[in-house]
Amino acid sequence: MTDIYAGPVFEMARTQFHRIADRLELPDGQRSRLLYPKRAMTISCPIHLDSGEVAVFQGYRVQHHLTLGPTKGGTRFAPNVDIGEVAALAVWMSWKCALAGLPYGGAKGGITVDPRQLSLRELEALSRRYMQEMIPFVGPHIDVMAPDMGTNEQVMAWFMDTYSMHHGRTVSEIVTGKPVSAGGITGRREATGLGTAHLIERAMQTTNLDPGKCTAVIQGFGNVGSVTALELVRRGVKVIGVSDHTACYVDKRGLDIEALDRYATANGHLSGFSSELLSDPKELLTTECDVLVPAAMERVIHADTARRLKCRIIAEAANGPTTPDADDVLDTERPEILVIPDILCNSGGVIVSYFEWVQGLQQVFWNRDTVVAKLCELLDDAFSKVIAKASSEKISNRVAAITIGVQRIMDAKQSRGLFP
Numbered sequence: 001m002t003d004i005y006a007g008p009v010f011e012m013a014r015t016q017f018h019r020i021a022d023r024l025e026l027p028d029g030q031r032s033r034l035l036y037p038k039r040a041m042t043i044s045c046p047i048h049l050d051s052g053e054v055a056v057f058q059g060y061r062v063q064h065h066l067t068l069g070p071t072k073g074g075t076r077f078a079p080n081v082d083i084g085e086v087a088a089l090a091v092w093m094s095w096k097c098a099l100a101g102l103p104y105g106g107a108k109g110g111i112t113v114d115p116r117q118l119s120l121r122e123l124e125a126l127s128r129r130y131m132q133e134m135i136p137f138v139g140p141h142i143d144v145m146a147p148d149m150g151t152n153e154q155v156m157a158w159f160m161d162t163y164s165m166h167h168g169r170t171v172s173e174i175v176t177g178k179p180v181s182a183g184g185i186t187g188r189r190e191a192t193g194l195g196t197a198h199l200i201e202r203a204m205q206t207t208n209l210d211p212g213k214c215t216a217v218i219q220g221f222g223n224v225g226s227v228t229a230l231e232l233v234r235r236g237v238k239v240i241g242v243s244d245h246t247a248c249y250v251d252k253r254g255l256d257i258e259a260l261d262r263y264a265t266a267n268g269h270l271s272g273f274s275s276e277l278l279s280d281p282k283e284l285l286t287t288e289c290d291v292l293v294p295a296a297m298e299r300v301i302h303a304d305t306a307r308r309l310k311c312r313i314i315a316e317a318a319n320g321p322t323t324p325d326a327d328d329v330l331d332t333e334r335p336e337i338l339v340i341p342d343i344l345c346n347s348g349g350v351i352v353s354y355f356e357w358v359q360g361l362q363q364v365f366w367n368r369d370t371v372v373a374k375l376c377e378l379l380d381d382a383f384s385k386v387i388a389k390a391s392s393e394k395i396s397n398r399v400a401a402i403t404i405g406v407q408r409i410m411d412a413k414q415s416r417g418l419f420p
């Protein structure tokens, strides 16, 4: 098969997949069917800049498989977005949804743009034009979008409004992660970070660590990183290091996370918060701590970093932060580190997105306590399954998690058969 997805991020998903396929002894034909996306769209989005000039941005949407229901996945606005990265993120979404037992295939979308370089008006124009171009390919029963890096509740509200204007009626279930005022669900904004913190607590129980005596380091202080930090502090954990793309702060006595969160919300970044606590971002991941939370980008923990880690738990809040080479090191040389793999760790976001979609379709509404209780129930179930499989089959938590996901998709494809 010609590979339009070639690139480092898709290569990583491919390597992970083949490791599982080898274990399951899958024939080649079945491998291609399970790995390659069903559909991939590339679009051009022209908009008027404030200067009066016209700029054209490249956008993508990849729908991985349609076997279990509509596809579901976030939308990333970032300068390095390309079709290979989007495809890998769609594949990971498929495994994540299958592991959590959600009736979805994975999807992902994005635009190659630095949203911080756009004015609010330009960002709105680009968001609306992107959704307009995607209208033929998405729908509440076809493909449902959500936020990811560089997008937020506001962008989802523009997506929903654009789709609804086209259809002549409000279609709130076309996106999740909307503001509550526009049909969103209470708790979606915090869901990924809250789920991450909940699973870290479960991992601490598994490793007999007392949250009140633990320290954490978090890379990335956006939606996921900041909420994870706040939730860990609420559980008694001392957060001693945080970073974003502008600054890195470390304080062994514990950082004032609420003050950092207020600062980041007001300024949009961490730089300028303190000059005394500034630290080298290159050293952040190898800072001595109990819990390391990568919550920014993919491929930040390589083999060499894995050898130098000084943590007991890695909670992968970001998608794809650990390379397959680093996995080899963790498996063979660092068995003392418990990894909560990304497709489990950050699944709180898509789980609550699923609740939001169901609410929109049925026009029912749950309160926050119900949402959090249902979220924790699904996370606990997935966590227990992964830990049990890993321990009984003597495999890593990542291999266990991906195997459960791939197997569910495979079983569904097998029982439905191959059309025609």
Ligand code: NAD
Pocket (backbone or CB within 6 Å): 147, 148, 149, 150, 151, 192, 219, 220, 221, 222, 223, 224, 225, 243, 244, 245, 246, 295, 296, 297, 298, 317, 318, 319, 346, 347, 349, 350
């Ligand atoms: P966001 O845009 O809100 O925040 C991203 C953060 O990463 C920002 O603080 C940014 O400054 C920081 N960052 C970027 N480059 C960095 C660098 N080189 N060093 C340190 N920090 C850097 O994005 P988000 O929604 O918090 O997503 C973060 C990660 O979580 C992504 O991998 C995303 O795919 C994943 N994720 C998000 C959700 C969700 O619900 N938002 C769900 C599942 C997974």
